[in-house]
Amino acid sequence: MDYKLHKPTYIKEILDKFGFKFSKSLGQNFLIDGNLIENIIDYSDITQEDYVIEIGPGFGVLTERLVDKCKFLYSIEIDNRLMEVLKYTVKDRDNLEIINEDVLKVDLNKLEHGNRKFKVVANLPYYITTPIIEYLFNYRDIIESITVMVQKEVADRMVADVKSKDYAALSLFVKQNSDAKIILNVPKTVFMPQPKVDSAVVNMKLKPLDNEVDPKKLELLIKSGFSKRRKTILNSLTTGFVDLNKEQLREILSELGLKENLRAENLSLEDYKNIVKRLN
Numbered sequence: 001m002d003y004k005l006h007k008p009t010y011i012k013e014i015l016d017k018f019g020f021k022f023s024k025s026l027g028q029n030f031l032i033d034g035n036l037i038e039n040i041i042d043y044s045d046i047t048q049e050d051y052v053i054e055i056g057p058g059f060g061v062l063t064e065r066l067v068d069k070c071k072f073l074y075s076i077e078i079d080n081r082l083m084e085v086l087k088y089t090v091k092d093r094d095n096l097e098i099i100n101e102d103v104l105k106v107d108l109n110k111l112e113h114g115n116r117k118f119k120v121v122a123n124l125p126y127y128i129t130t131p132i133i134e135y136l137f138n139y140r141d142i143i144e145s146i147t148v149m150v151q152k153e154v155a156d157r158m159v160a161d162v163k164s165k166d167y168a169a170l171s172l173f174v175k176q177n178s179d180a181k182i183i184l185n186v187p188k189t190v191f192m193p194q195p196k197v198d199s200a201v202v203n204m205k206l207k208p209l210d211n212e213v214d215p216k217k218l219e220l221l222i223k224s225g226f227s228k229r230r231k232t233i234l235n236s237l238t239t240g241f242v243d244l245n246k247e248q249l250r251e252i253l254s255e256l257g258l259k260e261n262l263r264a265e266n267l268s269l270e271d272y273k274n275i276v277k278r279l280n
């Protein structure tokens with residue numbers, strides 16, 4: 001196939017033809033490296049049986065290749081200026097539906113996907129990376145994997161283990177919901193316009209939640225801890241819970257062999273889960 005949407009000369013042609021101006025606030029940094037795009041798609045492991053969701057097609061640089069690889073592709077793009085561009089760049093495909101909407105407002109359950117789970121692929125708009133990842137986790141029953149380009153710093157946080165300097169609430173949410181790994185480190189030079197930061201591609205294979213742990217309570221506990229990460233867990237973990245006082249927490253921590261002067265960043269996902277189990 002002769003793909004050309006990654007070529008800067010062709011991108012410039014489209015910019016001129018449609019009088020399009022990149023929107024910084026929508027995170028519009030488009031990919032211009034054909035090999036990298038192939039690599040992202042290879043790692044997403046898409047077959048002709050797969051239903052795929054793409055977030056933010058832009059001019060369609062991933063779209064034009066994904067649509068050839070999968071059974072059906074939904075591409076969700078918020079910017080209505082791009083609708084006429086996409087009609088021109090990826091026209092006449094009967095296994096493609098472009099949805100002009102904010103991805104956070106699309107009910108993914110309403111998208112037809114046969115008896116298979118979706119694979120999600122995207123070069124994400126960086127201003128809402130975390131909300132999008134959290135949103136997708138809500139659909140874990142119908143999503144098998146998520147392969148996304150994110151800011152390098154965020155990728156490091158997503159895959160960080162306890163005790164690493166990048167460990168954050170996001171690391172715990174990602175670990176709770178998936179097996180995640182960084183599959184590619186990406187320099188800023190492969191984007192047009194060039195962003196200020198480097199990037200990385202993260203692949204997440206979603207897994208079922210531990211049904212012994214109430215996910216809402218777990219989320220609340222982690223958020224409480226990291227919202228006051230300089231405080232000891234005895235002080236920070238009680239913040240979000242009206243029904244948990246320091247005495248109760250002290251007892252739970254001592255049962256679990258966790259020192260009360262530890263901080264949120266010292267506890268592993270298992271530690272947080274064990275606390276929630278004891279809260280029940």
Ligand code: SAM
Binds near residue numbers: 027058079
């Ligand atoms: N896929 C293209 C590429 O790789 O070159 C464009 C990626 S660009 C980093 C992010 C895209 O997401 C832009 O097209 C932007 O308009 C779109 N976008 C931004 N916010 C969005 C949202 N809330 N929902 C859907 N798309 C969004």
